[in-house]
Amino acid sequence: MAARTAYHHGDLRRTLLDAALDLIAEQGVAAVSLRGLARRAGVSHAAPAHHFTDKAGLFTAIAVEGHHLLADAMTAGTAAGGGPGHGARGAGDGDGTDAPAAVLRELGVRYVRFALDHPAHFDVMFRLDLCRADDPGLAAARERSGALLNSAVPGGPHGPRRRGYVLAAWSVAHGFATLWREGSLARSVGDGTPENYFEEAADVLFAPADPPAAG
Amino acid sequence: MAARTAYHHGDLRRTLLDAALDLIAEQGVAAVSLRGLARRAGVSHAAPAHHFTDKAGLFTAIAVEGHHLLADAMTAGTAAGGGPGHGARGAGDGDGTDAPAAVLRELGVRYVRFALDHPAHFDVMFRLDLCRADDPGLAAARERSGALLNSAVPGGPHGPRRRGYVLAAWSVAHGFATLWREGSLARSVGDGTPENYFEEAADVLFAPADPPAAG
DNA sequence: TCCCGAATCTTGTCATTGACAAGATTGCGG
DNA sequence: CCGCAATCTTGTCAATGACAAGATTCGGGA
Structure with a gap:
């Protein structure tokens, strides 16, 4: 996957949700980490915080x-x-x-x-x-x-x-x-x-x- | 609760299991940490490792x-x-x-x-x-x-x-x-x-x- | 068309955690 | 009585969540 160059991801919220869903389906809920999902989406470790506030926010959205x-x-x-x-x-x-x-x-x-x-x-x-x-x-x-x-x-x-x-x-x-x-x-x-x-x-x-x- | 003074706890495995069961019943599985259980049992943070090897070992025992x-x-x-x-x-x-x-x-x-x-x-x-x-x-x-x-x-x-x-x-x-x-x-x-x-x-x-x- | 601000990110820090290593203590069996 | 296995303690490191401060940019309003 080509590294992202633009500052704005465009649809980071959906990307993070989809990454989380894939990970949960494969390895279970316990395998989810915000930093892991951020890496997978190619953004910084704190970027998910804007969309979900915290980890509980991610799970609530799911x-x-x-x-x-x-x-x-x-x-x-x-x-x-x-x-x-x-x-x-x-x-x-x-x-x-x-x-x-x-x-x-x-x-x-x-x-x-x-x-x-x-x-x-x-x-x-x-x-x-x-x-x-x-x-x-x-x-x-x-x-x-x-x-x-x-x-x-x-x-x-x-x-x-x-x-x-x-x-x-x-x-x-x-x-x-x-x-x-x-x-x-x-x-x-x-x-x-x-x-x-x-x-x-x-x-x-x-x-x-x-x-x-x-x- | 009086601080434990003896080096050997005596029944640390059972104590940790009971502490985990109480915590899970009250706050859910996500609230469990080995260090938190060790504090609750009055032992050092690495003591649980002898009984359960790791966190997965604790859940397996439960x-x-x-x-x-x-x-x-x-x-x-x-x-x-x-x-x-x-x-x-x-x-x-x-x-x-x-x-x-x-x-x-x-x-x-x-x-x-x-x-x-x-x-x-x-x-x-x-x-x-x-x-x-x-x-x-x-x-x-x-x-x-x-x-x-x-x-x-x-x-x-x-x-x-x-x-x-x-x-x-x-x-x-x-x-x-x-x-x-x-x-x-x-x-x-x-x-x-x-x-x-x-x-x-x-x-x-x-x-x-x-x-x-x-x- | 331009400017401003909100939205969306990045970098950094700190406390906590899990896992592992090295060493200390002690209880029990031979 | 002694030695060793069992059971602990202390320390370290990488990863994590949460939070803060700052950077970037896109879109709406003037």
């Missing part, structure tokens, strides 16, 4: 971006950003109006796909000890991605048994993604794709052997 | 201990350490031989309880980027705790649909524990206990509204 990307992934392909209702793939009924269970299942598949496609974002998003926990942008982004799962259940998140569904759906997606990412699941199953395995797990929740009573 | 504690928690109260079959609390049948679903449910409850009771261990156990990933003791400990979930399903872990159950059971327990620990779930539910909420989620898997077909 977490905020991750929550928004996740929320986008969970709403892609839908009208008014309400969720994957229309056109969603899932074990739902065929009349065009998806059962809530099918919507939750599809959200779970997208959650796991997000984690696999954005491993570094996913690793950082739930590491509040690395972030500025009181950052308003982070709180808003977390709220946005969390609310989507709650909104997917008809009757609101406080209906009977529906809270159990939301907790189960979110937990199984997050747990699967985390354990797959860390290697525990991959070690104990065969060599299929993680998405296929996740769908096996999701079908335990959403497509039981005996179909549930209507309602 | 992860190994955690996996064994988790395995112990999941086998407590059973004969021959095979799982919580006899005397387990759960939505199982009453004839003394627990349904596999009830056993998985009870394992999940214990998994979450472990995470809540040992937050620092739980945080470190799945952070391979902090550990010596090739440590044989760590590999064995991970194998032990992971195998328990696989062994709980009759027909072995490769039976039809049973792999989905194991993946779902492990994922929902791990996901719930991680998200609760991080605060995402607590923010979106009321003020019940985490165990009660987990049981709501677990019942979606293991106690569906319509009981599953026999077999």
Whole structure:
């Protein structure tokens, strides 16, 4: 890579974020240092401070971006950003109006796909000890991605048994993604794709052997 | 705390581990430093090196201990350490031989309880980027705790649909524990206990509204 | 078109950390 | 009782995060 000669980098913030994401995906969060990222971007050791203030600021920016990307992934392909209702793939009924269970299942598949496609974002998003926990942008982004799962259940998140569904759906997606990412699941199953395995797990929740009573 | 006067601490390894666990539970993994732990234990900055070689050695020791504690928690109260079959609390049948679903449910409850009771261990156990990933003791400990979930399903872990159950059971327990620990779930539910909420989620898997077909 | 100031950098410094080396102390086994 | 391994202490160096002071330049306003 040719050494940079201009004083102004041009897009140092994005460059540093991308360098951090690559490093995290390869070597984990613990490998990140501001000076290392600055070297990689070809700037002085203090240049990142202007864009992120400090190391916690860098991780906060990654977490905020991750929550928004996740929320986008969970709403892609839908009208008014309400969720994957229309056109969603899932074990739902065929009349065009998806059962809530099918919507939750599809959200779970997208959650796991997000984690696999954005491993570094996913690793950082739930590491509040690395972030500025009181950052308003982070709180808003977390709220946005969390609310989507709650909104997917008809009757609101406080209906009977529906809270159990939301907790189960979110937990199984997050747990699967985390354990797959860390290697525990991959070690104990065969060599299929993680998405296929996740769908096996999701079908335990959403497509039981005996179909549930209507309602 | 009175300053230590003897040259030999007596049980420095345990003291450093406990200091690290307290710090992690309070401020997160990122707050740990070997020198900080040494000060807390009243020894010189290089004393920890004898017990752990380096920082990765400290985290590896915590992860190994955690996996064994988790395995112990999941086998407590059973004969021959095979799982919580006899005397387990759960939505199982009453004839003394627990349904596999009830056993998985009870394992999940214990998994979450472990995470809540040992937050620092739980945080470190799945952070391979902090550990010596090739440590044989760590590999064995991970194998032990992971195998328990696989062994709980009759027909072995490769039976039809049973792999989905194991993946779902492990994922929902791990996901719930991680998200609760991080605060995402607590923010979106009321003020019940985490165990009660987990049981709501677990019942979606293991106690569906319509009981599953026999077999 | 020019000027000024904000944005964006560079260089330097200091405290802290991890890792390593050399040496001191002591408890336990032979 | 002695020797050695285990367990420490003191010191050093490179790297890091944070902060300060100053340099450069780009864009907006007069």
